[in-house]
Amino acid sequence: MAADTGDSRPLQVPKRLLDAVGDDPAEPVRSWLDSLPQLAARRLGAWELTPERVVTPGGRGGLVVLVRQADGTPAALKFPVPGPGRGDEAAALAHWNGWGAARLLRASSEDGALLIERLQSAVSLRSLPEAKALLEAAGTVRRLWVPPPADSFGTVEERTGAAAEMLPTLASGAWAADVRPLADEALELRSGLTAQPPERLLLHGDFRQGKVLAGERTPWLAVGPRPVVGERAYDLARLVLDRCEDLAAGPGPAAAARRRIAKLADSLDVDRDRLRGWSLFRAVEAGLRHGAAGDRRRAELLLEFAGWL
Structure with missing residues (x-):
């Protein structure tokens, strides 16, 4: 699938994105995917952008094209997959205004397109040794934790509530029989954690090493939030x-996992028990989702990790 950009270099939609959303039953997503080449071509023309290449393999949340603006300045053009909270990424990037995250240059309410500061898409924190990567990640994420704009994003309670409702169903499959006690523990932990939240800050929502890319105005900046x-x-x-x-x-993966929690919690002044609880919940929820989708290898790894905690 390619976009007609008016030159000899059509934009190919990466296979990873096609595989991720190609079978989505939602009509808006299917229509968006079918029209993506035309959307990209129109937006390139409207914003006077010259495409260089599509970022591959890219992510599962949208198409990203490296472009040049009319004055030659490099940028990245992103088309997020439509769905609930589609405009949240733009709102969060605008609120951070380049503080700890890539700067939002333009946004279109018509097709959801975002023009974002160009970072080095091939260089993320995952390219660093783990200890250094965690240190840089901690320094980056602390910049993102700021007071949110009023009434603009959903809450952790709402997001995890939807996930919690699905856990019993996901854990009901025969393959998941051995992890049902873990699922029960995850649900109990989530109930306690959401009863009295200690703070209300704007969070990235999907912060990990692969979401932090090398930049020029500052060494590392976050991208792709689910605020x-x-x-x-x-x-x-x-x-x-x-x-x-x-x-x-x-060696000693369980002890290593607990040391990681302690190190991150202490470096960012976060309660260790609350971090352990959320880590276990997120590991179980993600593991069961991967298992239900047929990715048993990833599911078993995440659920094993949860067991270490």
Whole structure:
């Protein structure tokens, strides 16, 4: 699938994106995917952008094209997959205004397109040794934790509430029989964690090493938020799960996982128990989702990680 941009370099929609949303039953998503080449061509023309290349393999949340603006300045043009909260990424980037995250240059309410400061898409924190990556990640995410704009984003309670409702169903499959006690624990932990949230801050929502890219005006900047309002421990929990395959391959993975929690919690002044609780919940929820989607290898790794906690 390619976009007619008026030159000899059609824009190919990456296979990863096609695989991620190609079978989505929602009509808006199917229509968006079918019309994406035309949407891209129109937006390139309307904003006077010259395409260089599509970022591949890219992400599952949208199409990203590296472009040049009319004055030659590099940028990245993104078309997020339509769905609930489609405009939240633009709102969060605008609120941060380049503080800890890529700067939003333009946004279209018509087709959801975002023109974003160009970062080095091939260089993320995952390219660093783990200890250095976690240090830089902690320094980046703390900049994002700011008071949110009024009434503009959903809350952690709402987001995890939807996930919690699905856990019993996801854990009911025969393959998941052994992890039902973990699912029960995750639900109990989530209930306690959401009863009295200690703070209300704007969170990235999907913060991990692959979402932090090398920049020019500052060494590392976050991209691709799924913004939500809540406590820092929820945001940090996704980082705890990052590169869990490295822990699994090393000696004493359970102790290493607990040390990671302690180190991150202490470096960012986050309560260790709350970080452990959210890490376990997010590991179980993600593991069961991967298992239900047929990715047993990833599911088993995440659920094993949850067991270590």
